[in-house]
Amino acid sequence: MANPEKKNFLNKIPLAPLCAAVLLAGFGAGYIAGNLVTMGMVRAEVATIRPVRENLPDYHFISPLLLYNFGEVKPYFEDKTLSAKIGNYIKAQYAGKNAQSISVSVRNFTANRWAGVNQDAQYQPGSMLKVIIMMAYFQEAELDPAILQKQLVYSSATDQETNSLSYDLPTKLVVGSSYSVEDLIRAMIADSDNGAETLLIDNVNRAILNQVYTDLSIPSPDNASSTYTISSGQYMDFLRILYNSTYLTEKYSEEALAIMGQSTYRDGISAGVPSSTTVAQKYGERVDAEGDAVQAVELHDCGIVYPQGTTYAICIMTKGSDIGKLTSIVKNISSLVYNYETGQ
Secondary structure, eight states: OOOHHHHHHHHTSOHHHHHHHHHHHHHHHHHHHHHHHHHHHHHHHHTTOEEEEOOOTTOSSOOOEEEEEOGGGGGGGBOHHHHHHHHHHHHHHHHTTSOSEEEEEEEETTTTEEEEESTTOEEOOGGGGHHHHHHHHHHHHHHOGGGGGOEEEOOHHHHHHHHTSOOSSOOOOOTTOEEEHHHHHHHHHHSOOHHHHHHHHHHSOHHHHHHHHHHTTOOOOOTTOSOOOEEHHHHHHHHHHHHTTSSSOHHHHHHHHHHHTTOOOOSSTGGGSOTTSEEEEEEEEEEEEETTEEEEEEEEEEEEEEOTTOOEEEEEEEEESOHHHHHHHHHHHHHHHHHHHTTO
16 A cells, blocks of 8 residues: 555645756756767867878978868868858859859968868969979078079070970070079069079979978979869968978078069059058969960969958969959959958
8 A cells, every 4th residue: 555645745746846857857968968979079070180291201200290281170260251252252253254263262370260262173373383493492491501592504495495385474584694593583483484483493403392292292293294283272281381481491481471572463462452561472374275366364373461460361263264354353352352351
């Protein structure tokens, strides 16, 4: 027989608090379970962060860090508002048939956030790879500073080699004259001089140049190939390691960006920001033609912008049929990003 006192005691327990206690217990268990699942997802995403290190087989106790690839965590650092603004502008250019392809990568070094559209799209780099040649010489200079004062003669054979390639701009170098490697680097980057590039490539330490490509995890181009491509996202890594001085020493990272800051090309990124704003940049242009008929034009401009209060890198790569329209696109995207990053 049931104990009547126990039965009466149970009947006296308020029903509402009892239900609330049961619900809270259930909610707590669910919260803990859900939190464990969330933490598991976070751990899995954090595990995708991978360091990119120099490939230095001669060292056994160190492994210098170049940068981090953020893997699945990367979306959390995206400035979606800026990405959307860039995306809307690009859509309008496609609708107006002003370009066939546009890729944009932006990295704010001050706020540690990024934005971009079509960052993995591939383009033929043209003169953009001159920065890699500069980096190779500066890395050699870390071992032997005298290399920068070495005199190289611009011979008639080098001139013929330069003119055999389809360049729009003639070289300013004079056949028979000698130039220091340092002056040639400045001409190659600031003026995008193709004669300087040819002379430097013909005399570069190939092992060091190839090592730069290996260290940056990109394939070394075949100079005879016209199919070599690169993306704005990949090129952004060059700008990051120069700004962070994680590949070259502080001295040569500073010098490399200072030379890029002397660029005489003013129609791209620089045209989209106030003239007082420093821009360390490198542009590239490639024209594919059959006879006199232009099949496609590619115009790229990538660099670091230094407005007051912030610093950001921007890489814009474009492809179309009208160089004038592509130039306007690069300028307008640069202006859009500048106004956003500076709060204007």
